[in-house]
Amino acid sequence: MSRYLLIVLLALLFIPVMFALASLALVISAPVTRSLDTNTSQYGSAADLESAWHQEAAMLANQSADQINRRLKELKGKYPDASLFWVDVDGGTRLQLPQQAGLPLHWTASSAIRFMKESVNRDPFTVIALLGKDDSAKAFMVLQIQRSLLRHTAPLGYSTTYLIGFMVLMFVLFILLSWLFFRQIRVRLLGMQSAMALPADNSLPLPIVQHKEDEIGQLEGAFNEMVVQLRASRQREREEEELRKRLISNLSHDLRTPLTIISSQIYSLRRDVPGQSAQKALSQIEGKIGDMGSQIENLLSYTLMASGRYTLQTERQDVLRLVRESAAAWYPHWEKEGIDADVQLPEQPLIWNVDKEAFRRVLDNLFQNVARHAGGGAYIGIYTEEHEGTLALVIADRGEGMDTDSPGKGAGIGLAIVDYLLREMGLCRQTAGSMEGTRVYIYPRAMDSNF
Incomplete structure (x- = not known):
């Protein structure tokens, strides 16, 4: 936060500070740039040349024509790339160094004014000086030279382009500083995001290396503390799970x-x-003991399944034959309980990849649920039906069903075992309940291509 506030302060002071720095840079660089510019031209600057030409004109005032011609020839040697000429008091063009085409031989006031207007801010650079110390003088002499041969009036450091370039450079440096600051924050936040994402194996995230003690560093420390607590919690959960399994x-x-x-x-x-x-009474006690034994067996099986020690050996089986065998074994019990069994299975085999004993365990649990929770309907139907685009095994009843709060309803361990075994064999269970009873559909998963 302190670094961010520093950047905000620099932003507020950017313009006045940049002007101060630019002025300081100009003062420091002026002698250097002036020394560099001095050697760029033998004629000096336009201002220097104009001042020297006017001084020469002042010294030639009241001089004879021969003296003026002689001095101009000397000045031609000093300014070899320049064009020189002078006009006498009668308006006649005198010595031309070199000879120039287009100059009038006789000058009038209008031609002189026109010449001066055409020479302003043009190339070549033109200096017109009166041969006298006052404005009443009528004779004048002229110097013309290409501007490219002259040195700039002011050093390079004083140009507007230099000032703008310096300001732009400082602004770019400020933007770069801000970008580096926020980029560092973004990299650290992305590192935290990557560390917070759970790995593919659903294990706990790894701690983050804490480099600084700023706000993000404090957040990294809090995240590392959370990881430590999660690991301790996961360890306690494993220990409790193992204890529960051993206890059961x-x-x-x-x-x-x-x-x-x-x-x-x-x-x-x-x-x-x-x-x-x-x-x-003894028969009822014996029946309850049998139910208790079945529940204990289910509890032990569920513990083995939850710990991953219950293995299945699937192979291609005619599940309708297995259903007929299980229904035949349950028929005396249904008859004793007054349940009418309606078994209508087709003669054609229905081949699924199943474990024989596990599939029989599924059927036994479902048949037991019907007898325990839907015995009042006095009916159980076993048949096949098209469901979810495939042929499904259907077990139906006409009672309240396993999805209601019937007096004999337990903790649902039997159905948990059913779902586990079906899932391991690539099958699905779907229950549809209504006022007419409950129907349980068993069918292969659509993604499974083994059926």
């Missing part, structure tokens, strides 16, 4: 043993306890 795995193994013992005790009680009501 241990609980799943530990609960299996008491459930097995309880199941065996129920089997013994069936033989020893008479009465229909007692047998019915």
